[in-house]
Amino acid sequence: MRRLLFLLFVVSAVIPGWAQKPDATSPITTNYVAKFLNGTGTVGNSSIFDNGTYVGIGTATPSFNLHIISLTDPAAVAVEGYGPVGINFIGRRAEGTLAAPSALIVDDNIMTMQGRGYGLTGFSQFSRAYMKFFAAENWTDNAQGTYITLATTAKGTAPNAPATERVRIDDQGNVAIGTTSPDSLLTVGGFIHSTTGGFTFPDGTTQISAATQGPAGATGATGPQGPEGPTGDAGPMGPMGLSGATGATGPQGPAGLNWQSVPWTAGTPYNLNDAVNYNGSSYVSLQANNTAEPDLTVGTSWSLLAQAGANGLAGPAGAAGSVGPEGPAGPVGPAGAVGPIGATGLTGATGAAGPTGATGATGATGPVGPMGPMGLTGATGMAPVYFGTASPISGTAIATPHIVAGTIATKATGTVPVTFSGTAAFTSATSYVCTISDNAAVVGTSQSVITAQTASSITITSGQVGTARYICVGN
Numbered sequence: 001m002r003r004l005l006f007l008l009f010v011v012s013a014v015i016p017g018w019a020q021k022p023d024a025t026s027p028i029t030t031n032y033v034a035k036f037l038n039g040t041g042t043v044g045n046s047s048i049f050d051n052g053t054y055v056g057i058g059t060a061t062p063s064f065n066l067h068i069i070s071l072t073d074p075a076a077v078a079v080e081g082y083g084p085v086g087i088n089f090i091g092r093r094a095e096g097t098l099a100a101p102s103a104l105i106v107d108d109n110i111m112t113m114q115g116r117g118y119g120l121t122g123f124s125q126f127s128r129a130y131m132k133f134f135a136a137e138n139w140t141d142n143a144q145g146t147y148i149t150l151a152t153t154a155k156g157t158a159p160n161a162p163a164t165e166r167v168r169i170d171d172q173g174n175v176a177i178g179t180t181s182p183d184s185l186l187t188v189g190g191f192i193h194s195t196t197g198g199f200t201f202p203d204g205t206t207q208i209s210a211a212t213q214g215p216a217g218a219t220g221a222t223g224p225q226g227p228e229g230p231t232g233d234a235g236p237m238g239p240m241g242l243s244g245a246t247g248a249t250g251p252q253g254p255a256g257l258n259w260q261s262v263p264w265t266a267g268t269p270y271n272l273n274d275a276v277n278y279n280g281s282s283y284v285s286l287q288a289n290n291t292a293e294p295d296l297t298v299g300t301s302w303s304l305l306a307q308a309g310a311n312g313l314a315g316p317a318g319a320a321g322s323v324g325p326e327g328p329a330g331p332v333g334p335a336g337a338v339g340p341i342g343a344t345g346l347t348g349a350t351g352a353a354g355p356t357g358a359t360g361a362t363g364a365t366g367p368v369g370p371m372g373p374m375g376l377t378g379a380t381g382m383a384p385v386y387f388g389t390a391s392p393i394s395g396t397a398i399a400t401p402h403i404v405a406g407t408i409a410t411k412a413t414g415t416v417p418v419t420f421s422g423t424a425a426f427t428s429a430t431s432y433v434c435t436i437s438d439n440a441a442v443v444g445t446s447q448s449v450i451t452a453q454t455a456s457s458i459t460i461t462s463g464q465v466g467t468a469r470y471i472c473v474g475n
Contacts, residue, residue, distance in 0.1 A: 031060070091133070100261070104139040110146070119159065126162045128153040136171040145171040181246075205236045257284055257305075264294055280308025344446060344463065347413055385473055398431075398475050405471040407439065410448050410462035418458050418470065425456040432474020434458055439467040 028034050031052075032045040049056040056062030058069040068077070081087050091111025096102035104110070114127030129152050136145035147170045151163035168176040176182035179189030198208030257275040264270075264278040270290040276283055282305040283294035292301035384397035404424050408416055426432040438448050446463025450470070453459070460468065 104135040106135055106137050108135040109133070110135060124159060126160070127151075128163055130163055147171050179246075201236055203233070203236075207236050207239075210239055266293070267291060275305060282306045341447075347463075350412065385475075401473060401475050403471065403473050405469070407467055407469045408460060410438070410460065410464060410466050410468050412463060412465050414461075415451065416460045416462065418460065420456045420472075426472070426474050427455060429454045431455070432472050434470055434472040436460060436468050436470040438462075438464065439469055 027044050029045050031049055033048040033050060034043045035046040036042065037044045047057055049060045049062065051062070054062035054065060054067060056067045056069070058071075059067055068075070070076075079087050093104065093108060093110045094101035095104060095108070110133040112127070112130055112132045114130035116124045116127055118124075130150075132149045132151070134147050134149065136147045137143055147168060149165045149169075150167040151165045153161075153163045165180065166177065168180050168182065170176070170182055174182035174184060175186050177186070177188045177190075179187055181187070198206050200206045257273055258271070259275045260270070260277075262276075264276040264283070268291065270276065270285045272285055272288050272290075274285040274290070276285075276294065278294045281295070283298070283302040284305055286301055286303055290301050294302040294304075298304050385401040386397055402423070404420060406418070408418055410416060420426065432453075434450050434453065436448050436450055448460055448462035448464070448468040450458050451461045458470070458472070460470070462468065
């Protein structure tokens with residue numbers, strides 16, 4: 001919290017007007033996103049309206065997730081890209097839910113680009129022209145076929161009638177006009193009108209008319225048999241006949257399985273045709289609101305789809321992996337209760353001092369890191385200090401308190417004096433308090449204690465060889 005308050009203080013000091021209080025007369029309307037109108041803190045409405053469900057730009061009555069109204073021409077959304085940057089308008093679609101999306105199924109509408117217009121009293125309820133993108137199959141990660149349709153609306157169409165599909169491009173690139181089932185690169189369900197040029201066939205010949213020849217003349221006398229000439233080129237292919245009527249729709253196939261990505265879980269109700277995995281086998285539910293265990297109710301509540309196979313032979317053991325790095329140290333556990341102080345043992349003889357080891361080589365000095373930003377200078381001073389002999393402690397704070405702290409080497413026997421000089425000295429022997437704690441013990445078990453103090457010194461008595469840290473506070 002202190003860091004957050006400090007950050008807010010710095011930002012408000014660096015960015016003019018950031019933390020200014022809006023004027024009391026600022027015209028802010030409910031649900032409008034506010035903006036600063038100037039550098040003095042005046043806040044007003046932006047052009048963005050958000051009612052919690054829809055967002056409008058230029059309108060306070062949005063009807064869609066993002067609703068934009070413009071009174072200038074053109075009303076457009078512009079996206080620019082430069083260099084290798086391509087411009088994309090992407091529509092994404094999944095079955096299921098946002099928390100648990102699932103694969104598309106055949107004929108799912110992936111995305112639509114449509115146009116609607118205004119009649120005499122309002123905008124059309126349905127699209128009047130569109131381009132739609134559909135899934136051409138049930139999708140997986142390796143099967144994602146699509147097809148595209150184009151639709152228009154005939155003149156005089158009733159307002160509640162949708163647009164009619166006119167063109168379809170299937171998953172193979174075949175184009176259908178007037179039909180939804182192309183069987184070649186171009187399939188037309190109706191007449192084709194060539195105004196100029198006619199039609200060119202694969203052999204390079206061109207047909208510009210399908211008119212028949214005139215009546216035959218009278219048969220002349222038979223001439224002598226001439227030599228057999230070479231076989232001529234094949235004539236042009238005749239015009240394609242009209243497409244037959246579309247056959248009746250076939251019967252509805254059985255419902256597919258609804259595969260559940262999570263294995264069977266006790267207590268979870270499953271619907272008819274829900275398929276689950278359980279202990280390596282897969283089952284399909286035979287009823288709605290099914291909570292029975294699959295392997296125990298096959299034939300009544302569940303049907304077995306695939307039985308789990310037997311475990312294969314164990315493969316040879318792999319080579320032992322290298323030992324991973326040592327994990328981080330765990331948190332320090334809570335300190336145990338201090339046991340009772342035992343009786344002071346006899347002081348042992350002081351052992352001979354061991355030889356001093358050679359000083360190790362000094363490591364190379366690392367590079368100096370960059371200096372961080374300087375924080376704000378805090379006020380100079382010290383928190384007030386109170387102390388007394390009874391609880392609770394109250395009263396007047398000690399005037400001009402100070403702290404003296406240090407580390408002292410302790411001895412197995414005898415006392416160690418610590419002298420305060422200059423401004424470190426205290427007013428009297430009772431105007432300050434001290435505490436001491438042992439840092440490390442080498443010989444002995446008795447803890448270090450302060451056995452005497454004056455205004456300018458303390459006396460430390462210890463039963464061990466090591467170091468102790470003292471802190472004194474007072475005036």
